[in-house]
Amino acid sequence: MRIGSLFVHNFKNLGELNLTQLSGVNIITGRNASGKTNTLQSIYFLSTLSTQFKTYQQAVRFGADFFSVKAAVESSGSEKTLEVRYGPGRDVKLKQNGNVVAKKSDYIGESRVVNFAFEDIDLVRGSPGERRRALNILISQVNRSYLKSLQKYTAVLSQKNKLLSDAAGKKPDIALLETFNEQLCGAGAEVVQGRKEAAVFLTGAFDLAHRKISLGLEKASLEYKCSFDSAGDIKAAFMEKLKNLLPAEIARGVSLVGPHKDDLIFLINGRDAKYYASDGQQRTLVFSFKLAEYRYMQETVKDDPVILLDDVFYELDAERKAAVLEFLRPMPQMFIVSLDDEWVKKVFPDARSFRISGGALQNAI
Ligand SMILES: Nc1ncnc2c1ncn2[C@@H]1O[C@H](COP(=O)(O)OP(=O)(O)O)[C@@H](O)[C@H]1O
Ligand SMILES: [Mg+2]
Known part of the structure; x- marks a missing residue:
């Protein structure tokens, strides 16, 4: 796929940024704090609805009361416009070809990106939550039913956790708890299945990329770790585990097993890279993972995602x-x-260059 044009309005420091006739390779330049990262983030947000900011409000330009990002996207020979808009007190409003899209799950995946950013090092160094988030964003862009199952799972999980914590050691409503567990098993098994399939592809592509980038000097691998034994019938195994853990969950007041406890482990020469890899090695692992993400999306939907660097x-x-x-x-x-x-121009002589200054386009070459 390709983004033909991008129009950003009041997103962070970008007042009105209009980039047209986008090329294959687009260089975004400018001084510090001019809005380069924000430009990439606007594309990332338009595509994934995931944020590097805590609240949507943080992305509204100071003094403005909404932001919007709009793009013309060409994918598999057809063209469409996508638009995301946010105003205070509301959720984001989504449009495709000018028509409102009510559900996020009907919108995510219409534009697909792989984002390479400074903070990606957290993929290796950070908590399992960072890696689950990366997996969720990735798989959701190519698999709508995964996203729907994930949304269902997350919603039921928060109800279950509320029930457990409200009971605070006393006996909660067991029948209700069992109903929640039933629902978690169905949706959770779909999530685990999606992650398992993605992990099979990702580990292969990761290994290939890593060997090339590290010039064969290091042996790295990627391992999906499910919070229960998912080798056989996933739903049955999950149900069994939930049954066994029920007393512990009631005692602790929190849910203890399921895809919200999964992890993806980066190993370097057989050891956890979180502890045993240098900065450069960790960067290499992250690059390899991102390239694997690219291949996974390309292979799954037979269309290339857009790269943000x-x-x-x-x-x-x-x-x-x-x-x-x-x-x-x-x-x-x-x-x-x-x-x-x-x-960059030396490597990509046909690149277009967009110079940003003070959140606006200064010139395009
Ligand atoms: N909601 C906002 N309104 C206005 N400016 C913002 C907002 N959020 C962030 N900024 C500013 O945007 C500026 C540019 O950020 P960024 O795109 O990260 O710069 P860079 O060009 O160095 O990548 C920063 O100085 C930041 O303070
Ligand atoms: Mg920046």
């Missing part, structure tokens, strides 16, 4: 950088933020 090359040595660029070169569309746009 926010100044992420400087921590790689020259050889690793060259290896990453080899992967990127054939990809149909990317947005590259770089303080030093000269080297």
